[in-house]
Amino acid sequence: MQNKEVIKIENLSKKYGDKEILHDVNGTVESGEVICIIGPSGAGKSTLLRCLNLLEKPTGGVVYFDGNDLMKTGEKDLSSVREKMGMVFQSFNLFPNMTVLDNLKLAPKRVKNVTDEEATATAKKLLERVGLGDKADAYPASLSGGQAQRVAIARALAMNPEVMLFDEPTSALDPEMVGEVLAVMQELANEGMTMVVVTHEMGFAKEVADTVWFMAEGTILEKNDPENLFQNPANERTKDFISKIIEAK
Amino acid sequence: MKNKAKAIISFILIAVSCFALFAVSGSTTNAHAADNSLTQVKKKGTLVVAISPDYPPYEFQVEKNGKNKIVGMDVDIVNKMAKDLGVKPVFKSMSFNSVLTAIETGKADMAIGGINPTDERRQSVDFSKIYYMGGQSFLINKKDAGAIKSVKDLQNQKIGAQTGSLQYDLAKKRIKGANVKGMDKTPDLVLALKTNKLKAVGVEKPVAEAYVKNDKTLKAIPSGYKMNTNEIGAAIAFKKGSSSLVAAANKSIDDIKKNNLTDGYLADAGKYMKVNTADTSMGHYWTYFASGIEYTLLISVIASFFGVLLGVILALLRFSKLGFLRAISMAYTEFVRGTPLMVQVMFVYFGIGVIVNIPALLSGIIAVSLNSGAYVAEIIRGGINSVNKGQTEAAESLGLARGDVMRFVVLPQAFKNIWPALGNEFISLIKESSIVSIIGVTDLIYQTNIVRANTYRGVMPIFVTMIIYFVVTFLLTRVLNYFERKMKHAE
Numbered sequence: 001m002q003n004k005e006v007i008k009i010e011n012l013s014k015k016y017g018d019k020e021i022l023h024d025v026n027g028t029v030e031s032g033e034v035i036c037i038i039g040p041s042g043a044g045k046s047t048l049l050r051c052l053n054l055l056e057k058p059t060g061g062v063v064y065f066d067g068n069d070l071m072k073t074g075e076k077d078l079s080s081v082r083e084k085m086g087m088v089f090q091s092f093n094l095f096p097n098m099t100v101l102d103n104l105k106l107a108p109k110r111v112k113n114v115t116d117e118e119a120t121a122t123a124k125k126l127l128e129r130v131g132l133g134d135k136a137d138a139y140p141a142s143l144s145g146g147q148a149q150r151v152a153i154a155r156a157l158a159m160n161p162e163v164m165l166f167d168e169p170t171s172a173l174d175p176e177m178v179g180e181v182l183a184v185m186q187e188l189a190n191e192g193m194t195m196v197v198v199t200h201e202m203g204f205a206k207e208v209a210d211t212v213w214f215m216a217e218g219t220i221l222e223k224n225d226p227e228n229l230f231q232n233p234a235n236e237r238t239k240d241f242i243s244k245i246i247e248a249k
Numbered sequence: 250m251k252n253k254a255k256a257i258i259s260f261i262l263i264a265v266s267c268f269a270l271f272a273v274s275g276s277t278t279n280a281h282a283a284d285n286s287l288t289q290v291k292k293k294g295t296l297v298v299a300i301s302p303d304y305p306p307y308e309f310q311v312e313k314n315g316k317n318k319i320v321g322m323d324v325d326i327v328n329k330m331a332k333d334l335g336v337k338p339v340f341k342s343m344s345f346n347s348v349l350t351a352i353e354t355g356k357a358d359m360a361i362g363g364i365n366p367t368d369e370r371r372q373s374v375d376f377s378k379i380y381y382m383g384g385q386s387f388l389i390n391k392k393d394a395g396a397i398k399s400v401k402d403l404q405n406q407k408i409g410a411q412t413g414s415l416q417y418d419l420a421k422k423r424i425k426g427a428n429v430k431g432m433d434k435t436p437d438l439v440l441a442l443k444t445n446k447l448k449a450v451g452v453e454k455p456v457a458e459a460y461v462k463n464d465k466t467l468k469a470i471p472s473g474y475k476m477n478t479n480e481i482g483a484a485i486a487f488k489k490g491s492s493s494l495v496a497a498a499n500k501s502i503d504d505i506k507k508n509n510l511t512d513g514y515l516a517d518a519g520k521y522m523k524v525n526t527a528d529t530s531m532g533h534y535w536t537y538f539a540s541g542i543e544y545t546l547l548i549s550v551i552a553s554f555f556g557v558l559l560g561v562i563l564a565l566l567r568f569s570k571l572g573f574l575r576a577i578s579m580a581y582t583e584f585v586r587g588t589p590l591m592v593q594v595m596f597v598y599f600g601i602g603v604i605v606n607i608p609a610l611l612s613g614i615i616a617v618s619l620n621s622g623a624y625v626a627e628i629i630r631g632g633i634n635s636v637n638k639g640q641t642e643a644a645e646s647l648g649l650a651r652g653d654v655m656r657f658v659v660l661p662q663a664f665k666n667i668w669p670a671l672g673n674e675f676i677s678l679i680k681e682s683s684i685v686s687i688i689g690v691t692d693l694i695y696q697t698n699i700v701r702a703n704t705y706r707g708v709m710p711i712f713v714t715m716i717i718y719f720v721v722t723f724l725l726t727r728v729l730n731y732f733e734r735k736m737k738h739a740e
Binding site: 053055075076079080081082083084085086087089091093094095096097106107110111152155156159165 | 637639640642643644645646647648649650651653657658661662665
């Protein structure tokens with residue numbers, strides 16, 4: 001696999017007023033790579049992820065996507081960047097006023113001008129893939145959390161993105177539903193999808209991630225492959241965090 | 250600081266619009282320097298007359314061959330004058346309070362309606378010669394006849410008179426200790442008299458006589474006012490400076506006086522009044538109510554549509570990235586919500602009418618739409634805010650453009666959330682649209698007042714109208730509920 005840089009982050013910082021959320025963040029995401037971002041709450045993990053598709057506007061530094069400086073991208077071109085970056089949210093954010101099928105079809109039809117037949121075919125295929133082929137005509141309110149999150153993943157995939165961003169995709173789920181969502185994500189990773197995942201699921205991080213970023217106090221303190229990061233953490237904060245998690249288990 | 254800046258911007262906007270207004274009204278006062286009033290009437294071939302047809306026998310409505318028609322002594326006088334000029338008379342009906350404004354703002358060439366040419370009025374309009382000496386009377390309840398023998402007995406009593414009328418001023422100035430109540434419509438005053446809220450009602454002599462003829466519980470007594478002819482007589486009003494048109498009117502009036510034509514006119518009016526009072530059942534007058542409903546619904550439906558359209562636009566402007574667009578939307582909403590609908594209706598009809606002549610119905614629809622838009626905008630803004638931010642983020646993360654995010658994701662959810670509030674707005678719009686009757690739009694309230702004037706029945710038409718409004722709003726509520734259920738189901 002060629003190691004093309006999909007995302008590059010340089011000296012990224014984000015402030016809300018005087019409060020610094022992110023500072024000195026650097027990193028690259030290569031094509032086909034699965035990055036898991038872990039760390040204590042308040043570390044800025046979600047903010048970093050949301051800075052990647054500019055749902056949050058960074059106050060300093062640069063984010064490159066496919067070599068383009070996103071900070072200099074105008075409102076109109078931003079849409080065309082975002083369509084290549086699928087995003088899955090903690091709270092699913094399915095559109096409650098549409099059926100599952102229409103949730104999947106909306107963006108391909110409006111953004112990519114795909115025909116209705118084609119959008120329907122793609123959507124149905126994706127729903128089969130996440131195991132929800134029978135829910136096409138259901139409304140989101142009738143789905144369980146696990147089903148809703150799988151639909152949300154399928155909705156993001158319908159745009160055929162280059163990279164998928166996951167913002168704590170299992171945090172809002174009942175424990176028994178976490179597995180079905182992680183399974184879909186693992187399958188995606190196996191197929192070679194480039195993924196950036198903010199997660200508290202250490203098992204998933206260990207198993208699926210190529211690289212784990214440990215974040216605390218607004219910056220990335222340590223980057224390593226999961227084996228090394230979990231077995232031999234270099235940074236004191238990482239050590240502390242991992243030992244606490246092991247204790248908790 | 251930001252709020253302060255916003256406040257300043259909206260203040261400036263309001264100040265500018267007020268200034269524009271004054272500039273407009275200022276320019277009109279100079280507009281009649283050269284008098285071409287007669288030439289203009291002849292050129293357009295019509296004589297437009299502002300009239301308030303709820304004042305029998307001067308002017309009132311009758312049904313003739315299934316069509317409503319304004320008749321009465323004044324109408325005969327106008328017809329005679331129009332004939333002398335060789336033009337077609339066109340009657341524009343509105344409340345008495347508005348007829349003088351209508352000529353000042355050029356909505357009509359002249360105003361007629363038993364108008365007494367007092368000195369105060371002469372300051373703002375020109376008058377023809379007096380065409381009829383009516384004199385002043387009081388209507389009282391027959392059962393009070395023993396207690397009220399003359400005007401002296403009315404001291405310190407409650408007396409009613411039409412707002413803006415000479416009778417109102419006279420009662421106030423000439424009757425010691427009188428507590429004068431003003432109302433817009435003579436039928437309302439008579440009703441107040443009959444229900445003992447008033448002791449007497451000051452009206453023109455012929456009007457008093459007409460009431461007494463049609464209602465056996467009433468009695469007329471002479472006013473006993475010592476007055477000059479300007480305060481007894483009725484004359485036609487014109488915009489200041491219309492001397493050529495006034496001269497033409499005077500010629501016709503001379504002719505009328507020479508041949509004693511008013512006697513015949515009054516006799517005619519009496520005949521029409523008999524037609525009206527021959528059958529005063531509400532069923533007999535159903536066509537009045539029907540055409541009233543038609544206009545009320547027409548105004549409501551069109552105004553609701555444009556109100557929502559304007560509301561959506563204003564609400565979206567509030568979410569614009571451009572500060573001045575937000576400020577415009579905010580200033581508009583604040584201003585419209587901060588002024589009464591009645592004033593807005595009159596402003597569109599008379600105020601803007603100075604620049605472009607907008608017919609009454611259209612003025613009414615425009616004013617009600619503009620008014621409703623401000624309220625709908627606030628409802629929709631609340632609705633948009635009620636949609637979870639995650640919805641916008643999810644839609645944006647899929648690459649949808651801002652417009653599409655609003656159209657497909659946010660607005661449908663917002664509308665579902667605000668549906669009950671929006672329904673409320675539609676229902677109050679149906680009821681509030683009744684205010685357009687003051688500029689003579691023949692809506693349900695207007696027709697109700699005509700029926701009351703024609704039949705001399707004060708209460709029954711109000712009751713019928715109340716039932717009609719209730720039925721209409723009740724049916725609308727069912728329809729709204731149906732859609733609400735449908736939207737709930739689709740989830």
